[in-house]
Amino acid sequence: TDTEIRYTTNRGLPTISSLLYTDPIAISTTTQIRAMAFRPGYVPSEIRTETYIPLGADLANYENSDAPFSSQVPIVVFDTFGQSIVDDGIFRDISFTLYEPDGGVASFANSATIKSRAGLKIRGSLTAGFPKKPYALELRHDFSNTDRSLSLLGMPAESDWVLQGPYDFDRSMNRNRIIYDLSNQIGRPAMRTRYIEVFVNQSGSQLTNSHYAGVYVLIEKIKRDPNRIDVDKLSSLMTTEPNITGGYIMKIDRLDPGDTGFNTQDGQLWQYIEPKESEIELRPPQRDYIRDYLNSFLSALNDANFRHPVTGQHYTEFVDLGSLIDHYWLNEVVLNADAFRLSDYWFKPREGLLQSGPIWDFNGSWASTHHADNDPTRWYVDIGFNGVPAMWTRFFHDLEFRQAFIDRWTELREAEFSDENMLATVDRIAAELGSDHPVTGEPAAVTRNFDRWPEVSPRSSSPFPSGALNGTWRGEVEHQKAFIIARTDHFDGSFLATPNFSLAGGIITPPETLEIIGPSNATIYYTVDGTDPRLPGGTVSPTAIAYMGGSIEISGPTTVKARSFDPTFNVPISSFHVSVQNVEAWSGLRSAAFDVGSLSVTELNYHPHDPTVTELVVNPLLDDDDFEFVELQNTGTDVLDLNGMRFVDGITFDFTG
Numbered sequence: 001t002d003t004e005i006r007y008t009t010n011r012g013l014p015t016i017s018s019l020l021y022t023d024p025i026a027i028s029t030t031t032q033i034r035a036m037a038f039r040p041g042y043v044p045s046e047i048r049t050e051t052y053i054p055l056g057a058d059l060a061n062y063e064n065s066d067a068p069f070s071s072q073v074p075i076v077v078f079d080t081f082g083q084s085i086v087d088d089g090i091f092r093d094i095s096f097t098l099y100e101p102d103g104g105v106a107s108f109a110n111s112a113t114i115k116s117r118a119g120l121k122i123r124g125s126l127t128a129g130f131p132k133k134p135y136a137l138e139l140r141h142d143f144s145n146t147d148r149s150l151s152l153l154g155m156p157a158e159s160d161w162v163l164q165g166p167y168d169f170d171r172s173m174n175r176n177r178i179i180y181d182l183s184n185q186i187g188r189p190a191m192r193t194r195y196i197e198v199f200v201n202q203s204g205s206q207l208t209n210s211h212y213a214g215v216y217v218l219i220e221k222i223k224r225d226p227n228r229i230d231v232d233k234l235s236s237l238m239t240t241e242p243n244i245t246g247g248y249i250m251k252i253d254r255l256d257p258g259d260t261g262f263n264t265q266d267g268q269l270w271q272y273i274e275p276k277e278s279e280i281e282l283r284p285p286q287r288d289y290i291r292d293y294l295n296s297f298l299s300a301l302n303d304a305n306f307r308h309p310v311t312g313q314h315y316t317e318f319v320d321l322g323s324l325i326d327h328y329w330l331n332e333v334v335l336n337a338d339a340f341r342l343s344d345y346w347f348k349p350r351e352g353l354l355q356s357g358p359i360w361d362f363n364g365s366w367a368s369t370h371h372a373d374n375d376p377t378r379w380y381v382d383i384g385f386n387g388v389p390a391m392w393t394r395f396f397h398d399l400e401f402r403q404a405f406i407d408r409w410t411e412l413r414e415a416e417f418s419d420e421n422m423l424a425t426v427d428r429i430a431a432e433l434g435s436d437h438p439v440t441g442e443p444a445a446v447t448r449n450f451d452r453w454p455e456v457s458p459r460s461s462s463p464f465p466s467g468a469l470n471g472t473w474r475g476e477v478e479h480q481k482a483f484i485i486a487r488t489d490h491f492d493g494s495f496l497a498t499p500n501f502s503l504a505g506g507i508i509t510p511p512e513t514l515e516i517i518g519p520s521n522a523t524i525y526y527t528v529d530g531t532d533p534r535l536p537g538g539t540v541s542p543t544a545i546a547y548m549g550g551s552i553e554i555s556g557p558t559t560v561k562a563r564s565f566d567p568t569f570n571v572p573i574s575s576f577h578v579s580v581q582n583v584e585a586w587s588g589l590r591s592a593a594f595d596v597g598s599l600s601v602t603e604l605n606y607h608p609h610d611p612t613v614t615e616l617v618v619n620p621l622l623d624d625d626d627f628e629f630v631e632l633q634n635t636g637t638d639v640l641d642l643n644g645m646r647f648v649d650g651i652t653f654d655f656t657g
Contacts, residue, residue, distance in 0.1 A: 007035040011081065011093060013047065013143075027052045029205050030079050032095060034142075049117055049142040051095035053079050053201065055108055056208035070107035072434030073215070073445045074153055075099040076196045078120055078135075082204025087128050089257050091119030091138055093145075098152065114150060117142060123162065125254050127363070132165040132214055132453055136221070153194040155220060156227035162191075162219040163198065168456050169363040169370055172476035173215055173449070177429050179334055179362045180219075185416045185425075188326045190358045191220035191228065195432050197445055215433070215449040222345060222360060224249060224274045229358065232350045234275055239285040246350030248290045249274035252389060253342050265295045266302070268389050273345070290348065293318065297354060301394055315398075319354040324395060325408045327356035332380050333417065333487065335373040337364035339380050341387040367464040367483040374463040376486035379573050399538060403586060409491060410498045410588025422484050430477050446473045496569045496587040499524050499547075499562045503554075505592030507599050507640070513551035514592075518564045522587070526562035528552070533563050534586050540565070557641070559593045595640055603631035 005021040006014045014036040025033065030053050037045035055068065062069040069075075077097040085092055096118035099106040119138040127134050139148040139159045147159035166173035176193065183190035198213040224231055224247060231247020238244050250270050255261055258278075261271045272280050280287045297318035300308040306315050331339035343361040348354045364370030372383050381393065395401045415421065434443035450457050450473070459479075460471045466482035469475045499518035518524040524547040525533035525540055533544035547562070554560075564587035571584040611622040630651065634640050646654035 001039075003037055003039040005035055005037050007033055009033055016044075027054070029054065030081060030095075030201065030207075032081065047143045051079060051097070051115065053077065053095070053097070054206040056206040058209045059108060059207060062209075068108035069209075070105050070109070071197050071445055072101065072104060072443065073106065073432070074101060074194065074196045075106045075108070075199070076216075076218075077199045077201065077207065078118075079201045079207070080120070080204075082202065084202055085120055085122060085133070085135075085200070087122040087133075089121060091121045091136075094118050094120045096120075096137065096139065100153065114152070116140065116148060116150065117145075119145070127165070127167070130165070130167045131455075132167045134165050135163040137161040137163060152218060153196075155192045155194065156225075158220065158223075158225060158227070160221040160223060162221050163196075164217040164219055164363075165198075165214060166217065166363070167453065169368040171369065171456060171458050172430075172473065172480050173217070173433075173446075174426065174429050174477070174480075175334070175362050175365050175368065176219065177217055178425055179330060179336075179359060179365070181425055181429065182416060182422070183326075183330055183357075183359050185421075186326060186330075186412065188323065188330065188357050188359075189229075191222060191360070193220075194218045195445070197448070212448065212452055214452045215445050222249070222273070222358060229274075229347050230349075231274070231347055234283075234286060236279075236283050239283075242351050244286060244289050246348050246352060247274065248272075248286075248348045250290070250346045252340070252344040252346075262291060264291070264298055266298055266390055268391075270294070274347075293348065293354070298391065301391060306398055317353075319356070320352075321401070321404060322408075323355040323357055325401075325405050327359065328392070328395075328405070329408060329412065329417075330357075330359050333491075334362055334365035335376075335378065335380060335487065336362050337368075337370045337372040337383075337385075338362075340389055340392050341385060344389075366480050366487075367462060367466070369459070376464065376483055377490045382574055400536060402584060403534070403538070406495050406584070406586070407588045409495065410590070413488070413492065417488065419485055419488060422488070423481050426477065426481055426484070436474075442473050494572055496522060496564050496566055496584065498588040499526075499564050499590050501560070501562070501590060501592050503592070503594075505594055508554060508594050508596060510555040510596050512554045512594070514554055514560060515551055516547050516562055518547075518562075518587075519566070522564040522566040522569070523547075524562055525565055526552075526560055528558050528560055530559035530561065532561060532589065533565075534589075538585060554594050555596075557595050559591065561589060561591045563587050563589055593641070593643070595642075599640055599642075600633055600635050601630060602633040602635075603629075605629050 006016060006018040007021055008014050008018050009031055011032050014034055016038050021035065032049065032051040034047055034049045036047050059069045079095040080092055083092045096116045097112045098114040099110060100113040102110055117140040119140060121136050122128050122133050123136040124134040139150050140146065141148045149157040149159050151157040152161065164176060180190035180193055196216050196218050198216045199207060199211045200213045201207050201211040220228055222229065224233065229249055231249065234247060251273055252268065252270060255271060259271055261269050263269055296308055297315060300306060300313055300315035300318060303309055307313060338361060345358055345360055346354060346356055365373050367374050433445050436442055437444050437447065440447050458471055458473050458476045459469045462469055462479065464483055466479045468478035468482055497519040499516050502515040503512060516524055516526060525544040526547055527533050527541065527543050529543055531541060531543055533541050535541050565585055567585045569584055605628055608624050608627045610624050615622055642655035
């Protein structure tokens, strides 16, 4: 045949003049081979790229175990082909290799899960100066430096990723992972994360244990994407409504290199993320639209009546109130030292309201080594950091914002921010670092990380006296959990206590009786028609009933809502001291829906037999779990409203529409 294989070993694209393959290629050091087939009269073949990284003796026989290095955590290897990765903002051409656990163990003895060309650079502001470097990763195609979207560790396919290296602040190595997880739990999308152990070989020679870089957190990069920030793409041709109304992504932060940002009317500096500054400055209609929108929002917010002085629009007609409150609580519950002033993202969907989020960069939080996050009774606004945007103080001048803020805390404490769920989230994420070694009592990945970075070993003391710190990683995790309990307890005690019901909502057999328990020094107001006992403005609703003790009979479909009321209650938060006489008269809202009817479990299919051959032909991925189900039936004559109902144990499902 007249077909020839031409290849390169310098990472360049093969051409008809490249080295001709005739014999096996000897490899003694890290080598990337890129090959193509050429034949006269034919289009050249697709390119094939493979990188070969010789394994040093200390990793091939790790700790004299007669086996290569292995981990219960996924392993990532970056090989730079001898280039140094320096903090100059430039992506270096590298090789990316991922080893996922097989049977619970990732090992260099196994084949790599993913191998790809990639770009790597140091990222971050303060953290870029740490010895354990944070990185930006850009996956690339074989044939060019264009983006290559791949799914990493079960996360949706994308090309751009971030590697956060927990170092000084975060010695439990979990702060970003926990709060991003909680954000997703409460319905505010945050970037997905996974633990990895990383090797960075910048020597150009064999991969050895000296290239071990520690435990990292692999994080999705914040960007426009259906699986990240789901906003529509703005093309340069979109200059009129509705297309021009979204999607924009901005942030409040230190300026990125080369950017100048823009100021809103309150003097706040913002940065463009999507479209990029270099793009939007060439699109005056889009640039002017988003600036004018932000300024209109601020004009309304800063008006005495919280309405735009010209259009009369309330500030909540520009911004999603729920996103503001959730964003505030996500920052406040962990006492994030950088809250609102750094790494603070915003986005505006097409034809939608401005949204606050997603959250980003929470290393200094929850009793870390940062000086500002160790007092569980301190509210963020009382720290006194410079640079916190004035709008976050102004929101609390709005009585309805303050009440919605209290109501949301009450709601979150019933589920995602309950002590039980928050501690379970911490434990679940900690378990992803592997089981405890029988000798050290710590996951092996944790031990390796702190052996590599002994200068930031787990603490034995802290300004927050949890009693848990004992020089171990496990002590750091328990210290963090103690802070969570102390902090949520403080918030619970800051607001007028929300009343409790003696009966949970759900399907009842009438008649049932309900009692309400609340603080002794407050009046409890309740309604049975589904309306709020509190009217906008803080007055008592004419349909509200003062609870005088005793039982409330429920004989039909009923929604009961109740609040505690104390016109002298003082919320001990400086943000709230803008209200009349420094009081916040109402508690959070307690609500329960009761329905009458016959809801029965009529069929249960648990642990069925394996799929049949016929079923597997239709879908080879089926297993027996796919055929489990519970059938519910309304055996009565009345329509049942299941909205808000859920299984209390055993099945994770609710009927919220």
